[in-house]
Amino acid sequence: MINRPDQKSTPFVEAFVYRYLPYWPLFAILAIFFTALSVGYLRYATPVYEANATILIKDEKKGAEESSLSESMNVLSSKKIVENEVVVLQSRNLADKIVAGLRLYAPVFESGRFGDRSAYTSSPVVITAFNLDQVRTTPNIPFTYDAAARQVRIGAAAYPLDQLVATPYGSLTFSPNPRYKAGSQGPFYFRLIDPKSVAAGLQKKLDVAPAGKLSSIVRLKYNDEVPQRGEDILNNLIHDYNAASIDYKNSVARNTISFVDERMRIVQRELNAVEKQIQSYKAQKGIVDLSEQGKLYLKNVGEIDQKLAEVNMKMAVLGQVEQYVSAKQRDGSLVPSTLGIDDPLLSGLLEKLYQADLERDRLSRTTAENHPVMQALDEQIDKLRPSILDNIRSQRSGLQASQRDLTTTNSTYNSLLQTIPQKERELLDVSREQSIKNSIYSFLLQKREETAIAVASNIPDSKVVETARASVLPVGPNKPFIIGAGLAFALLLSVAYVAWKEGFSRNLLFRDEIGRYTSVPVVAEIAHVDRLKGKLLSAHDNTRVGEEFRQLRVAAGLFSKSNPKKRILVTSSIAGEGKSLVASNLAVNLSLSGKKVVLLDMDLRNPQASRNFGSPQAMGLAEYLEHEVEPYEIIKGTEYKNLYLVSAGNAESNATELLLNGKLAPLFDYLEEAFDFIIMDAAPVHPTSDAYFLTEWSDLTLYIVRHAYTPKAFVQNLDATNRIKTLNNLAIVFNGVKPRGFGSGSFGYGYGHEMRYGQKEPRRRGLRQLLRKLSFQK
Numbered sequence: 001m002i003n004r005p006d007q008k009s010t011p012f013v014e015a016f017v018y019r020y021l022p023y024w025p026l027f028a029i030l031a032i033f034f035t036a037l038s039v040g041y042l043r044y045a046t047p048v049y050e051a052n053a054t055i056l057i058k059d060e061k062k063g064a065e066e067s068s069l070s071e072s073m074n075v076l077s078s079k080k081i082v083e084n085e086v087v088v089l090q091s092r093n094l095a096d097k098i099v100a101g102l103r104l105y106a107p108v109f110e111s112g113r114f115g116d117r118s119a120y121t122s123s124p125v126v127i128t129a130f131n132l133d134q135v136r137t138t139p140n141i142p143f144t145y146d147a148a149a150r151q152v153r154i155g156a157a158a159y160p161l162d163q164l165v166a167t168p169y170g171s172l173t174f175s176p177n178p179r180y181k182a183g184s185q186g187p188f189y190f191r192l193i194d195p196k197s198v199a200a201g202l203q204k205k206l207d208v209a210p211a212g213k214l215s216s217i218v219r220l221k222y223n224d225e226v227p228q229r230g231e232d233i234l235n236n237l238i239h240d241y242n243a244a245s246i247d248y249k250n251s252v253a254r255n256t257i258s259f260v261d262e263r264m265r266i267v268q269r270e271l272n273a274v275e276k277q278i279q280s281y282k283a284q285k286g287i288v289d290l291s292e293q294g295k296l297y298l299k300n301v302g303e304i305d306q307k308l309a310e311v312n313m314k315m316a317v318l319g320q321v322e323q324y325v326s327a328k329q330r331d332g333s334l335v336p337s338t339l340g341i342d343d344p345l346l347s348g349l350l351e352k353l354y355q356a357d358l359e360r361d362r363l364s365r366t367t368a369e370n371h372p373v374m375q376a377l378d379e380q381i382d383k384l385r386p387s388i389l390d391n392i393r394s395q396r397s398g399l400q401a402s403q404r405d406l407t408t409t410n411s412t413y414n415s416l417l418q419t420i421p422q423k424e425r426e427l428l429d430v431s432r433e434q435s436i437k438n439s440i441y442s443f444l445l446q447k448r449e450e451t452a453i454a455v456a457s458n459i460p461d462s463k464v465v466e467t468a469r470a471s472v473l474p475v476g477p478n479k480p481f482i483i484g485a486g487l488a489f490a491l492l493l494s495v496a497y498v499a500w501k502e503g504f505s506r507n508l509l510f511r512d513e514i515g516r517y518t519s520v521p522v523v524a525e526i527a528h529v530d531r532l533k534g535k536l537l538s539a540h541d542n543t544r545v546g547e548e549f550r551q552l553r554v555a556a557g558l559f560s561k562s563n564p565k566k567r568i569l570v571t572s573s574i575a576g577e578g579k580s581l582v583a584s585n586l587a588v589n590l591s592l593s594g595k596k597v598v599l600l601d602m603d604l605r606n607p608q609a610s611r612n613f614g615s616p617q618a619m620g621l622a623e624y625l626e627h628e629v630e631p632y633e634i635i636k637g638t639e640y641k642n643l644y645l646v647s648a649g650n651a652e653s654n655a656t657e658l659l660l661n662g663k664l665a666p667l668f669d670y671l672e673e674a675f676d677f678i679i680m681d682a683a684p685v686h687p688t689s690d691a692y693f694l695t696e697w698s699d700l701t702l703y704i705v706r707h708a709y710t711p712k713a714f715v716q717n718l719d720a721t722n723r724i725k726t727l728n729n730l731a732i733v734f735n736g737v738k739p740r741g742f743g744s745g746s747f748g749y750g751y752g753h754e755m756r757y758g759q760k761e762p763r764r765r766g767l768r769q770l771l772r773k774l775s776f777q778k
Contacts, residue, residue: 020498022741027494034486042482044114047474051222051230054466055238057085059216080461082210086218089208089241095199097240098233103128104202105135105195106172111187120226122184123177125152130164130171132195138169142189179228202233217465227470234468242460253455260448264441271437278430304410311403314341318392318399321350325388346391353384508710511734517716520703520732524552526582528707528736536588536612536640549589556700556731558590558677565729566672569698571682571691573714577706578735580608583681586702591643595676598635598644602682602694604655607648609681613638615647622649624667625658631670644675655683659693668697685727686714692725701727707737 020027059082088094099105106127110119124145129135144153151158152174159165164173169192207221220237224230318341341347360377367374502509514522526548558565570583580603587599601609602621610616618636623629636645651658671678680698682691695701705715722730 019502019740020495022739023494023498024741026497026741027491030490030493031487034490035483038483038486042477042479045477046115046117046225048223048225048476049227049230049470050475051224051227051234051468051470052466053220053234053238053464053468054211055218055220056463056465057082057216057218058461058463082216082218085462086208086210089218089220089237090203090206092199092203094237094240094244095202095206096195098202098236099195099198100132101236101240102229102232104198105129105132105193106190107193108188108190109140110184111189118226118229119184119186119188120229121177121179121181123188123190124180125161125174126177127190127192128173128175129192130173134170135192135195137194137197138192140189140191141169142187144186145188179232206233206237220468222468223476224470230470231468238462238464238468242462245460245462246458249458250455253451253458256451257448257455260444260451264444264448267437267441267444271434271441274430274434274437278434281430300409304406308403308406308410311399311406315396315399315403317341318396321346322389322392325350325353325385325392341395343391343395346388346395349384349388349391353381353388356381356384505708506711506713507708508705508712508715508734509708513712514705514715514732514734517712518718518732520718520722520730522734523555523702523731524548525734525737526552526578528738536584545585546589549585552586552733553590553593556702558700565699566676567668567678567680567697567699569680569682569691569694569701569728570704571701571727572684572704572706573686573710574684575606575687577684577704577710579684579704580612580681582702582704582733582735583679584609584612587643587677587679588640590677590679591640594642596642596644596674597677597679598646598671598675599679600646600671600681601648602659602680602690604648604651604658604690605683605688610645610647613645613647615645617650618647620647620649622651622655622658624649625661625663626652631667635674656688656690656693659690664694664697685721689725691727695726695728698728701730703727703730703732704735705732706735709736 057080059080061081103126106129108119108123108126109116110122124147141154145151146153146158149158150161152161153159154167157167159167159172159174161174161176164171205223209219209221211217211219220234222230222233224233356377360374360381363371363374363377508514511522511525514520527544529543529545553559556565556568557563558568568586570579570586572579580601584599587597591597599609599613600621601607603609604622607616607620610618610620615636619629620634624631624634634646634649636647637643638645668678680694682694685691691701703718
């Protein structure tokens with residue numbers, strides 16, 4: 001309570017508790033006040049519900065792939081990335097569609113006793129604007145609904161339902177509310193809001209996030225005052241997102257089919273041109289099937305070569321037969337083979353010739369040449385030989401003709417075979433072009449059919465796992481957060497008040513401030529006690545203040561044997577710092593120790609010490625200095641044993657001039673011989689210079705500064721002032737130190753208002769004390 005310790009060596013928590021705990025009543029009052037405000041706000045605040053939905057995005061990198069059959073059929077399937085789709089779901093375009101589809105730009109409200117609420121499900125009508133680009137924010141527009149006439153009345157004007165009507169607020173259509181739930185009677189009003197601002201607000205309130213880092217599931221969250229509206233917003237968001245995906249695929253399909261159809265027409269024209277070119281070439285070259293014709297040519301050439309070989313063989317056989325027949329001496333040799341010659345006449349003639357030769361050869365061994373049989377055989381042989389030779393010549397002539405024909409035909413076929421590679425190459429070039437065109441046409445036809453199938457089976461790239469559902473209980477306002485924020489604000493306000501009160505005060509509040517501002521030591525702290533104002537200590541005073549004055553006389557070295565200080569000057573910066581009370585009580589305290597003490601009230605302008613002892617008008621120092629009065633005449637006894645008083649008296653001249661008239665020296669010589677201690681209560685140093693004149697008769701100067709009263713500037717300038725106008729052996733007494741905060745004297749040394757050592761002072765309760773603390777009353 002009396003002072004705070006040096007913050008440099010104090011732990012933060014201890015310093016915080018020390019600084020702010022004494023002000024706990026302020027925090028308690030503010031906490032109760034702001035808690036009441038929070039409870040009132042929660043009582044009348046509009047509840048907010050949370051709607052949630054879940055969708056599955058087909059992301060091949062996260063395991064959401066289609067089956068191979070579906071993927072092969074769905075040529076329009078696009079690869080999705082969950083992170084990209086999260087951005088798409090939060091896009092402005094989708095928000096604009098939701099605002100337009102749910103008519104969020106024209107909200108309807110129902111007026112209530114304690115505030116207005118949304119009439120999303122209680123309004124019988126909804127409002128649709130004809131041109132959203134022309135919608136501008138309007139004030140509240142009250143209206144009534146006539147169910148019997150199916151009319152909406154705005155002021156004196158009546159508007160039918162389901163018709164585009166011109167109103168002062170633009171072209172509007174009033175329609176029955178499909179979500180209407182009977183039971184509300186109004187009154188109702190609506191207002192138009194710029195759709196762009198509504199969409200921006202919707203984007204801020206919409207929360208879209210993946211369920212996990214490796215998950216393709218996306219969770220959608222939206223907080224709204226109306227549960228049904230929150231669900232509708234999320235369901236419409238999913239619907240518009242899927243519709244946008246399908247529209248994109250359909251657009252791609254339409255463009256693809258259009259491109260394929262155009263290409264097919266071009267390829268078909270080119271293919272027709274190539275086919276006509278092939279037809280003309282084949283007709284010109286006499287080609288039906290070049291490959292088959294080539295095979296036929298080769299087959300014919302082979303057959304002709306075989307026939308030529310047969311002809312050559314027959315001619316060789318005929319040559320051997322002719323040689324055999326022409327030979328004069330056959331001697332029964334074997335007839336050459338007529339293999340390959342199918343002429344039975346030649347074969348018969350040869351057989352006869354051979355038999356005749358065998359018979360003659362057999363007879364020639366036993367019969368003479370001129371034997372009639374032998375001659376008959378020779379004649380027969382001679383007849384057979386010309387026939388055979390004629391036959392051979394005839395067959396040879398036929399074979400030679402066949403040989404010539406076959407050779408000519410073979411040469412023709414060989415010539416044709418030599419021209420086939422060139423024709424085949426030329427035809428291959430044209431056929432290759434035809435094949436390419438055919439392949440392109442078939443590919444385009446296939447893709448067109450695949451695209452048509454994909455369009456017919458087009459589905460979105462996301463799957464709805466959970467449709468939107470709003471929470472049963474409201475999620476906002478957050479009661480713990482609101483109440484906690486109120487308590488936090490109360491604490492912050494309390495801390496700010498304490499910081500402002502103690503940090504921005506121009507007067508001294510803490511002892512360490514004195515240590516920072518001046519090098520003059522502080523020898524004592526005197527606690528503030530209201531009931532001691534203008535009063536003195538008792539004879540047997542064991543109170544806290546009495547103990548502090550005992551500490552003062554010890555700290556100031558008043559009983560030091562080596563350096564006794566008998567003449568004590570008490571002064572201050574300005575009036576009201578309690579110097580006279582300190583001087584009076586110090587004199588009382590010294591007298592109670594058995595010392596003979598005299599108190600000189602030398603503040604001739606404001607003799608407060610004289611008033612403390614009840615002698616404000618008694619003859620005193622002024623009479624001594626102005627008139628011929630002896631010192632003993634102005635020394636008066638008091639109710640305290642060993643304590644005497646020299647009152648200020650009634651000065652007629654200037655107080656400073658009186659103090660400088662030279663009569664103080666004899667007075668102090670007299671007092672030093674008669675008393676152990678001389679206490680001088682001088683005027684403050686800043687209004688006057690009396691204390692500086694009196695310092696030559698003092699051994700110790702007690703400079704009184706008062707807590708929360710003495711300006712800091714006086715203490716800050718004390719060192720500089722004391723170097724110019726010295727106050728002898730200067731020491732500071734910190735007077736009137738009050739308990740911090742709103743607590744009692746229990747904050748500090750443990751002394752109470754009963755002024756008995758070891759007892760707690762009774763706690764002061766009530767608004768008056770709190771107001772005094774808050775308003776810095778001294």
